[in-house]
Amino acid sequence: MALRPVNVNMKALDEWVVGRFWAQALGWEVSSEGPGVTNVEPGGDFTWPDPAAICVDVVIVPEAKTPAKNRAHIDLATTSAAHQAELIARLKDLGATPVDIGQGDVPWTVLADPExxxxxxxxxxxxxxxxxxxxxxxxxxxxxxxMARFWGEATDWNVHEVTDQHARLRSAKDVGPYIEFLRTPDVKTVPDRVHIDLLPYTGDDHEAEVARLYALGAHDLDLGQGDVPWKCLTDPEDHELCVLAPRRTP
Structure with missing residues (x-):
């Protein structure tokens, strides 16, 4: 039994605006799963779920983002200095803005999406x-x-390069993005704006997977979600996560 990371879930006041931004930023397609939910996924022959991509789900909420820095974020890849410069310029044209989170003089650029x-x-x-x-x-x-121990046991992803400062996980198929844990002095002060959604494999029991996460140190999370087919939890450091019920045939 194991779970697979499938989505980066983002909360937004206007899920369509944020979803469209990320679709244009990534060169992916945008669709609607239902009222208040915008899905951003690769086009072509991509079929969700696939470890070749962690998709983006944007979900409408009534609360705006606070000034607090999100504890989870996306890093975008580039292939050359020219590509990095071109991508930054294009993202700004799409509505991204530069932000200072104390990064100092670094070779990467920190931006913020429209929300x-x-x-x-x-x-x-x-x-x-x-x-x-x-x-x-x-x-x-x-x-x-x-975090590497918890997420490595929670998922079927391989753990790489674990140190006191940094840990990295990637699909056992060595495709798609990484999930990385970076040591910082920040602590949780507001509900997470961005989190990872996990999905059981076809035939695995949803409740058994949730119970397995409890045994690894996860805790229940009540966001007022009511009676829904997914389960909201937090990991041992209080990062939010959801264990989804399948919404499509894998």
Whole structure:
């Protein structure tokens, strides 16, 4: 039994505006799963779920983003210095704005989407040469080693490069983006604006997978979601996550 990361879930006042931004940023397609939910996925022959891409689901909420920096964000990959410059210019034309989160003089650029969700446009890095447009989903944490243990056991992804400062996971098929845990001094002060959705494999029991996460240190999360087919939880450092029920045939 194992779970697979399938979506980056973002909350938004206007899910269509934010979803359309990310679709244009990534060169992907946008669709609607239902009222208040906008899906952003690769086009062509891509069929969700597939480890070749972590998709983006934007969900409408009544609360605007606070000034607090999100504890999870997307890093975008580039292939050359020219590509990085071109992508930054295009993202600004789409409505992204530069933000200062104390990054100092670094080779990557920090921007925010139209509702203030921070993300990074990375300089070319060999490790991200084959990830697709999303290089990584980066999560701030206190203990990268502990996060690597939890998420490595929660999912079927392989754990790479674990240190006191940083940990990295990637699909066992070595395709698609990474999930990375970065040690920071920040602690949770507001509900997470961005989180990862996990999905059981076909034939696996949803409740059994949730119980397995409890045993690994997850906790229940009540967001007022009511009676829904997915389960809201937090990991041992209080990062939010959802265990989805399948919405399509894999």
């Amino acid at each position: 203030g969700n921070e993300f990074c446009v990375l300089e070319p890095r060999e490790i991200y040469r084959d990830t697709g447009p999303i290089a990584a989903v980066v999560i701030d944490c206190v203990d990268p080693r502990a």
